[in-house]
Amino acid sequence: MSAKTIEEPARRIPLYGEYEVAVLGGGPAGIATAVAAARAGRRTLLIERYGFLGGMGTAAGVTNFCGLHANVYGKMHRVVQGIASELLSRIDRIGGLNAPHLVLGKIFAQAYDTAAYKIAADDLLTAHRVDILFHAFGAGALMGDERRINALLVETKAGRQAVRAEIFIDCSGDGDLAAWAGAPFEVGDHNGHMLYPSMMFRLNGIDPAKAGEAWRTIPQLMDEAIAKGTHAFPRKGAIVRPQKSGIEWRVNFTQLKRTDGSAINGLEPDDLTRGEIDGRRQAIQAFEFLRTVPGFEKSYIVDLPPQLGIRETRRVIGSYQLSGEDVLSCATFDDSIGVNGWPMEVHVAGDVIFKFPPIPDSRGFNELPYRMLVPEGIDNLLVAGRCASMTHDGQSAARVSGACFAMGEAAGLAAALALSGNTLLRDIAIDKLQQALKREGAFIGRDQAVPQGL
Numbered sequence: 001m002s003a004k005t006i007e008e009p010a011r012r013i014p015l016y017g018e019y020e021v022a023v024l025g026g027g028p029a030g031i032a033t034a035v036a037a038a039r040a041g042r043r044t045l046l047i048e049r050y051g052f053l054g055g056m057g058t059a060a061g062v063t064n065f066c067g068l069h070a071n072v073y074g075k076m077h078r079v080v081q082g083i084a085s086e087l088l089s090r091i092d093r094i095g096g097l098n099a100p101h102l103v104l105g106k107i108f109a110q111a112y113d114t115a116a117y118k119i120a121a122d123d124l125l126t127a128h129r130v131d132i133l134f135h136a137f138g139a140g141a142l143m144g145d146e147r148r149i150n151a152l153l154v155e156t157k158a159g160r161q162a163v164r165a166e167i168f169i170d171c172s173g174d175g176d177l178a179a180w181a182g183a184p185f186e187v188g189d190h191n192g193h194m195l196y197p198s199m200m201f202r203l204n205g206i207d208p209a210k211a212g213e214a215w216r217t218i219p220q221l222m223d224e225a226i227a228k229g230t231h232a233f234p235r236k237g238a239i240v241r242p243q244k245s246g247i248e249w250r251v252n253f254t255q256l257k258r259t260d261g262s263a264i265n266g267l268e269p270d271d272l273t274r275g276e277i278d279g280r281r282q283a284i285q286a287f288e289f290l291r292t293v294p295g296f297e298k299s300y301i302v303d304l305p306p307q308l309g310i311r312e313t314r315r316v317i318g319s320y321q322l323s324g325e326d327v328l329s330c331a332t333f334d335d336s337i338g339v340n341g342w343p344m345e346v347h348v349a350g351d352v353i354f355k356f357p358p359i360p361d362s363r364g365f366n367e368l369p370y371r372m373l374v375p376e377g378i379d380n381l382l383v384a385g386r387c388a389s390m391t392h393d394g395q396s397a398a399r400v401s402g403a404c405f406a407m408g409e410a411a412g413l414a415a416a417l418a419l420s421g422n423t424l425l426r427d428i429a430i431d432k433l434q435q436a437l438k439r440e441g442a443f444i445g446r447d448q449a450v451p452q453g454l
């Protein structure tokens with residue numbers, strides 16, 4: 001970025017609205033946060049830059065929920081419930097949800113249609129009277145004092161506007177609002193290396209009978225293509241799996257890097273521009289290879305999503321950082337507000353490395369402490385989702401949708417509790433939050449029986 005600057009004159013801007021809770025970002029974390037806060041009776045606004053909800057799940061074409069399930073002593077359970085269950089049943093009702101499928105022989109994931117996700121999420125939020133402001137890009141924070149956000153600035157087609165709220169919840173995935181407010185954050189591992197992004201895409205026109213279980217044979221076909229010198233691939237660990245209709249498959253194949261080999265930085269506009277263009281180029285190269293796979297001969301790219309898939313940018317530092325060790329040891333916390341059953345999934349240069357807790361000898365999930373939602377330094381802000389307080393390793397696991405839904409639901413309820421008790425977010429009674437979560441049908445670990453079924 002250029003070091004040159006120019007001065008913008010001060011100006012008066014319209015106040016869009018005044019709310020009790022304002023949520024920035026409509027991904028899994030933002031959806032659950034907004035519903036939880038509104039259902040607890042709080043006037044809630046969700047602000048989203050796109051014209052639809054779902055975050056990376058729709059905008060980056062992820063089309064697959066991970067982290068809803070855990071492998072508990074060898075048996076699969078759906079451990080993320082609560083608002084996630086309400087969203088899933090709405091997606092299912094309109095025919096957009098697959099049955100869960102096994103990943104790496106150890107854990108379940110569950111695919112969905114992006115159109116169904118968008119419609120179900122609209123329906124869920126409007127049913128709970130969440131006010132939604134689409135096509136509004138959060139662009140800055142006005143501080144009341146150094147510990148309190150007064151207003152969030154948003155850029156819209158009608159120009160710049162301000163949103164005031166008593167409590168703000170940053171579900172932007174990138175910790176945008178937390179950073180503008182001055183909360184501390186980290187980016188990447190000890191060397192600043194972030195998880196690599198990917199450009200997802202979906203193919204249609206596949207012959208399901210002929211393709212069969214091609215996700216098992218594709219890695220070997222890739223090895224053969226490399227040996228023959230016919231194709232080169234940006235990474236190992238390609239995921240090519242069917243959607244609900246077997247003629248359509250999702251492809252998670254690409255990996256986007258800078259010229260120096262490091263990951264594209266999702267906070268840098270020039271990086272993002274390069275990543276989008278290279279991502280589409282890699283998608284075409286992957287498609288050329290996939291058309292050689294039996295059953296894929298007549299396939300075509302039916303969807304390249306609106307944006308490059310970003311796995312990791314800022315991780316806001318809170319009172320506790322969930323670590324990789326917490327994930328692998330299935331850690332327990334007194335202030336647990338939900339659980340994560342997904343393993344570490346580290347997207348390194350050229351590869352994807354999974355690290356599981358001992359399976360089937362462990363309960364297969366870690367608890368998520370409330371403290372990871374409470375940023376240092378700012379009193380009326382919580383952070384939920386992939387930018388919550390985690391180490392680089394911890395985030396590689398708990399960034400997936402399941403844990404983001406769990407964090408969001410807790411953040412929304414915590415905001416409502418702080419407002420009703422007139423307490424700071426960091427001082428709310430954790431036992432009250434835990435009871436409220438259980439009443440709403442969430443599973444938080446602790447003394448609760450593991451939910452049965454999928």
Ligand SMILES: Cc1cc2nc3c(=O)[nH]c(=O)nc-3n(C[C@H](O)[C@H](O)[C@H](O)COP(=O)(O)OP(=O)(O)OC[C@H]3O[C@@H](n4cnc5c(N)ncnc54)[C@H](O)[C@@H]3O)c2cc1C
Pocket residue numbers: 024025026027028029030047048049050053054055056057059060062063064065066067109136137138139171172173174176197198199200252308309310311384385386387399400401402404
């Ligand atoms: C390629 C790829 C594959 C993945 N595969 C899986 C998978 O199979 N299963 C799984 O569960 N997870 C997967 N993940 C991870 C998962 O999708 C994300 O980590 C998860 O969606 C994070 O949820 P979130 O709500 O924290 O943030 P996000 O999903 O990133 O949502 C943030 C939302 O905030 C909005 N926003 C951001 N900044 C602003 C702003 N300044 N103003 C207004 N709006 C803003 C965005 O538009 C977005 O809607 C994958 C991720 C990627 C990139």
